[in-house]
Amino acid sequence: MWNRFLTMSCLGTLCLSPGATLLAADVPHATAVTAPISVAPYQPPADDSMPDDEFGKLVRLGKRIFTDTGKYAGKYVGNDLSCANCHLDAGRLANSAPLWAAWVKYPAWRGKNKMVNTMEQRIQGCFRYSMNGTPPPADSDELKAIMSYSFWLASGAPTNTDLPGRGYPALDKPAEPPDFERGRKVYTRNCALCHGADGQGTKAEGKIVFPPLWGNDSFNWGAGMHRINTAASFIRANMPLGKGGSLSLQDAWDVAYFMNSHERPQDPRFAGDVKATDKAFHQHQCRYGDKVGGKILGMK
Amino acid sequence: MNKNLTRIPLLLLALSASPWLFAASPDGQTIATQGNGKGATACIACHGQQGQGNADAGYPYLAGLSADYLRNQLTAFSSGSRKNAVMQPIAGSLSKQDIAAVAEYFSGLPNDRLKGSAATPSDVSGKGAVLARNGKWAAGVPACFRCHGADGRGVAPHFPPVVGQPEAYIRNQLVAWQTGARSNDPLGLMQSVVKSLSRDEIDAVARYLAAQSEK
Numbered sequence: 001m002w003n004r005f006l007t008m009s010c011l012g013t014l015c016l017s018p019g020a021t022l023l024a025a026d027v028p029h030a031t032a033v034t035a036p037i038s039v040a041p042y043q044p045p046a047d048d049s050m051p052d053d054e055f056g057k058l059v060r061l062g063k064r065i066f067t068d069t070g071k072y073a074g075k076y077v078g079n080d081l082s083c084a085n086c087h088l089d090a091g092r093l094a095n096s097a098p099l100w101a102a103w104v105k106y107p108a109w110r111g112k113n114k115m116v117n118t119m120e121q122r123i124q125g126c127f128r129y130s131m132n133g134t135p136p137p138a139d140s141d142e143l144k145a146i147m148s149y150s151f152w153l154a155s156g157a158p159t160n161t162d163l164p165g166r167g168y169p170a171l172d173k174p175a176e177p178p179d180f181e182r183g184r185k186v187y188t189r190n191c192a193l194c195h196g197a198d199g200q201g202t203k204a205e206g207k208i209v210f211p212p213l214w215g216n217d218s219f220n221w222g223a224g225m226h227r228i229n230t231a232a233s234f235i236r237a238n239m240p241l242g243k244g245g246s247l248s249l250q251d252a253w254d255v256a257y258f259m260n261s262h263e264r265p266q267d268p269r270f271a272g273d274v275k276a277t278d279k280a281f282h283q284h285q286c287r288y289g290d291k292v293g294g295k296i297l298g299m300k
Numbered sequence: 301m302n303k304n305l306t307r308i309p310l311l312l313l314a315l316s317a318s319p320w321l322f323a324a325s326p327d328g329q330t331i332a333t334q335g336n337g338k339g340a341t342a343c344i345a346c347h348g349q350q351g352q353g354n355a356d357a358g359y360p361y362l363a364g365l366s367a368d369y370l371r372n373q374l375t376a377f378s379s380g381s382r383k384n385a386v387m388q389p390i391a392g393s394l395s396k397q398d399i400a401a402v403a404e405y406f407s408g409l410p411n412d413r414l415k416g417s418a419a420t421p422s423d424v425s426g427k428g429a430v431l432a433r434n435g436k437w438a439a440g441v442p443a444c445f446r447c448h449g450a451d452g453r454g455v456a457p458h459f460p461p462v463v464g465q466p467e468a469y470i471r472n473q474l475v476a477w478q479t480g481a482r483s484n485d486p487l488g489l490m491q492s493v494v495k496s497l498s499r500d501e502i503d504a505v506a507r508y509l510a511a512q513s514e515k
Contacts, residue, residue: 016418047434048425055353088437088442089434089435089437090434093437168378190487193486194447194458202450202455202457204450204453204454205449205450205453207450209446209447209449209450209455210455240487240489241442241446241489242440242441242442242447242489242492242493243435243487243488243489243492244440283485
């Protein structure tokens with residue numbers, strides 16, 4: 001649900017008031033960063049240094065699953081996305097929720113499910129919501145492979161440390177509350193070229209090249225990316241592809257608001273009733289349960 | 301009624317469909333093979349009988365590229381947002397209709413380089429291969445194949461194929477974006493890509509891409 005008050009109360013400030021735990025995303029950000037993107041000091045090892053043994057085999061499989069999830073872990077995936085669509089450069093890129101920065105921070109308590117999550121459970125969460133699928137069991141080859149790849153990427157990184165570059169860099173509030181029509185214009189100008197006029201993505205030779213942003217084949221209403229603040233952060237840092245940091249703060253919020261004001265697969269925690277689901281799980285910056293163009297989002 | 305008289309209008313009708321007599325609807329194939337009679341010479345002299353290009357001379361293939369892309373490039377040559385001493389006068393001699401027709405024609409020609417599976421890359425760990433497949437993220441550059449399709453064979457209509465073009469042609473384009481001689485790319489995407497590439501990297505990736513598909 002989009003709580004107008006939350007936005008208004010944050011205008012021009014850093015949103016660190018209790019009402020603004022809207023950044024209750026999973027990554028705590030002490031300060032909001034507007035200037036993109038300082039280079040993280042931690043460097044994951046180069047691909048060609050993957051070991052040549054049984055463990056190395058699993059690391060390689062993990063990378064393949066991460067970059068082409070539908071092909072290598074198809075039975076656990078319910079949409080057209082791959083992990084690396086949101087965790088760029090195969091999970092290596094700072095400010096794009098890199099795997100090495102995650103590895104050293106779990107187990108950790110998460111507000112989302114109000115318990116301590118292991119790394120396995122965190123990965124399973126992205127399968128369930130971001131990939132709109134069924135989580136692979138902790139002892140499956142697929143999950144072991146992603147664990148191995150993450151562990152290897154974090155070689156030498158200090159444990160239980162907030163490494164710079166973790167998550168997506170939080171954004172300051174925009175001058176104006178985000179707006180659908182302005183967002184549509186930003187979208188048409190900067191995004192439709194790749195993601196399609198209707199957010200459906202682009203395929204070549206039957207394979208997804210540019211992933212869908214909304215609709216049946218994208219992430220579902222439970223995914224972190226459906227939050228406007230999380231999407232705005234990701235977009236500002238990473239989109240348009242190859243031109244991260246080029247959108248204004250206002251444009252990033254507007255286009256995130258526009259993108260996430262479209263229908264997408266149901267929240268898997270759906271309790272048979274949009275209102276109840278909204279109340280239980282969507283008390284943050286999102287459009288679930290809101291009326292857009294005469295239809296309530298989340299009814300599908 | 302005299303049967304012979306009815307034949308004449310039919311004959312005229314048949315003739316009027318021919319571009320030879322009526323310049324109103326230009327024919328793409330005619331322009332490609334003979335020029336337009338107004339200063340644009342035959343395209344195939346340089347771009348090959350079948351639009352397959354000329355690797356030795358560094359002339360790009362046009363066959364199978366999206367008609368939108370070809371139209372945009374010809375328009376850019378004639379407006380000067382893409383500069384090239386050979387193509388600017390040629391494109392400048394084409395009318396808007398000529399451009400549309402000849403773009404459509406080349407777009408419809410078959411191109412073996414864009415079919416089947418790409419040739420197996422001989423060297424996947426060289427600098428060029430790494431740029432093409434992984435990018436140079438430390439400088440914010442995505443993999444070439446992220447935008448140009450998994451095998452570099454393009455994503456119609458906006459992302460042209462990059463494999464199998466002449467090495468010199470690819471190199472010239474990357475340098476042209478760096479110097480500003482080519483500045484018509486959507487969202488300035490290629491201008492961003494080349495910003496941080498060294499001359500060495502440009503050479504390496506041009507060599508790699510040129511070698512990625514059979515003649």
